[in-house]
Amino acid sequence: MSELWLLRHRQIPGLNQLSNYLQHGGFESWKKAVTKLTPEDLVNEVKNSGLRGRGGAGFPTGAKWSFLPNTIWPHYVVANADESEPGTFKDREILEFNPYQFLEGLMLASYAVRAHTAYVYLRGELWHIAHKLDERIAELTSSGYLGDNLFGKDYSLRIHTHLGAGAYICGEETALLESMEGRLGQPRLRPPFPAVSGLFGYPTVINNVETLTNLPLIIDKGAAYFRAQGTEKSPGTKIFSLSGRVKKPGNYELPLGTTFRELIYQHGEGIINDAQIKAIMPAGASSSLIPATEVALDTPMDYESVGALGCALGSASVIILDETVNASTVVSDTIHFFKHESCGKCTPCREGTFWMARVIDRIEAGKAKEEDIDLLASIASQMQNKCLCALGEFSTVSVISAIKNYRADFAARLEK
Amino acid sequence: MNQLLKKFPQEIKKILAKYPPDQKRASVMPLLHLAQQDRGYISRETMAEIAEIAEVEVTEVASVVGFYTLFHTEPGGKIRIQVCTDIACALRGSREYLDGLCAELDIKPGGTTPDGLVTVEEVKCLAACDRAPMFQSQMGDELEYHEHQTVARTMDWLRSMMASLRLPESDEPLSLEPEGGDHE
Known part of the structure; x- marks a missing residue:
């Protein structure tokens, strides 16, 4: 098995305990960022890495950050943990088993846009995970990784969790902001975009959990290292949530550009009862039904190639239909x-x-x-x-x- | 007197501290979660208390309650079973599982057994698509995922829960006959 990054906890047991996370290089990137790097350094490194948003749209993360005007303050960062797309179950695994890496990523994003308050918006069903995150945030605050004057520098950061209550639409970023403000989760008319007028009317970055979980690696090892995996336009690894009529459904972290065939037949071990595969839905319920032709099966799973098949890669929740399904x-x-x-x-x-x-x-x-x-x-x-x-x-x-x-x-x- | 504020002064202070002082409205949903975890549902009176704390109109709180499916305005069963039947779960038999479970309990999805013990609800994606059929159980503020389910397995679990669960106002052990049928 190749080295995992986002699902590192599968190779390092107990990574959801702070002491273990610290033993494995945890919060080194955070310390390095606050003590040695400027926010601009972070934005540039992430821009150079080519990291694209993992929530569905695939928008370049570094570019998203750079849209925040430096004339309006405060800035906010919100982690979108409203994972609700049928067929998607990747963020839940990260939040439960690799939570510190996610939090470190959120902290790095906050530093990059000079936000002093960040929120984690979790879907209501995950409230036990939210409670656990609250404990972890308190632990990080008492250990000096969050709070005021971090590492003796003039930077402070606080993180709070906020629970939704069962509305898929709140994964849409402006509906999420409405929900955070105590209103119905209904999308806002744009412009203005959240980068200019977001949470409480202030410039706001909203990043998906998986996107953020990539950041500690990029800051630790650099953009070039990150780019060694994946494709030119879709660098890095991605968690593919495989479900439906396959023998071994689950989350698989693979380089972007891995073919559907490898995911379905090698990792997913093929179709239940060795039936004939019928169609692929690469983006959960929000997906086209792509006939599983030889060409489709050999298509690399990156944003461009899947797009060429007439469907977005989205959050890469790959649902498999076989011949038994109408x-x-x-x-x-x-x-x-x-x-x-x-x-x-x-x-x-x-x-x-x-x-x-x-x-x-x-x-x-x-x-x-x-x-x-x-x-x-x-x-x-x-x-x-x-x-x-x-x-x-x-x-x-x-x-x-x-x-x-x-x-x-x-x-x-x-x-x- | 605001009963919610009286009962949870520290928790409410903590919730309000998460948001800027001029954005009290943001506390509406956390306060609703707090109230629901306490009583299992949200009454009109509670909505009014939350409105007072968050400095909004009662109708605004009520509209939030109505919009989000996790907020309940009526007490459900002591055990709430939420079965996901979304496409990914349906492909692994969750619909048949839900139908079978409801038949066994002699209720419809959304219904509660006549003894008020079990509510079965059909819900949207719970992010466990690879381990369907599955449900999430809610008992007070206890929440648990149950994966790779069959009707028989769930009924076994329910019976074991029944055996350990007693109504606070009675010493009678809760009953759920293995044969079903009589729920009196």
Whole structure:
């Protein structure tokens, strides 16, 4: 097994205890940053590393940081730990088993944008992890890694946790900010972007848990070391959450650019009962159903190559469908998910997901006619590019790709 | 008198300290979590108390409660079983598992057994897709993940919980007949 970084705890037992983490180089990057580096040094190193956001959008992290204006203060950093995409279970593993590396990353990001307060927004279901994080934060404060005048320097930092309460939409960064401010989790109109007007109206960086967990390595060993793995445009390793009809589902940390075939057949040990693979959903429920052709299986999992297949890599939650699965059933599931999670703010998403659910229920109940399949595709395509945030758009991609590639599955459900 | 403030002065002080002094509203959700962990649900009176602490209108607190699915306005069963049936879990049999469990308990998803002991809910992704079928159990402020489940395994667990659980107002051990059927 090659050396893991994000899932290092699998090779170093007990890494979620501070003493063990410190023994394995923990908080060396943090100490180095505060005592020897300027915030600009950090921004430049991370820019040079080419690290891209692991939450779904794949936006360059260093560039995101550099958008914060130095004329408006204070700055805030919020760690997005609202992991809720069906098929994604990577951040939960980090938060439980490699939490200090994540916290060190959050601290480095805070220093890079000169924030003195950072928050961790966790989905409500993870409240036991949040309590544990509170204890760890207190421990770091009493050990001198957090608090005032760190390492004798003129820099102070505090971290607080904040719990959501079961709303998928709060993973969207402006909905997350609304939720943090005690409001309904509904996305904001942009601009202004959070980098200028974010939490409490101040410049704010929002980074995913996995993104932050990469930072201690980049600061410790440098951008070139980080770039040695992955591809030119998608450097580093990534956690792929593999689930669905595979023999060995789980989190796999692999270089970006690893093929679907290697993930599914080598790490996932192939399909349950050695059935024929049917389709790949690379980005959880927000994903197209990509027919698992030889070409698709040999596609490297990086942001560009998966994009060329007609689908975003997203958070890399790879759900596998086999021949036993009907695409109509899958679409029914994703539509109902998005209908439930639609925040109701914009009309295309609120009404569109409602009507898609009505039609797919008719199809699944065996009461639909051929034209209902076209009606479903039509509702989905009319929603596209009209929704306030990505949720509404995401709700359409499985529908459109499934009807395009697996129309026979829907036809098999029609009124006889 | 604000009962919540009276009961949890230290906790509330800690919550308010997390946010800038002019952003008390940010404490609404943490206060709701605090109240719900205490009583299992959030009453109208509690909403009013939270509104007073966070300096917002009661309707604003109520709208937050209504928006987020983890906040409950009615007491559920002593044990809340939350089964994930999202696509990744459904592909590993979670729907059949949920149907089987509900049939065994003779309730519908979202329902509570007549003795008020068990509530079964269908929930969205719990980030354990690789170990489905799975559920999360909630008992007071105890929360636990149960992975690789079958109906039989869950029922065994429920029976063992029942055996150890007693209602505070009664010395009667809670019953959940293995055969199901009679829940009186």
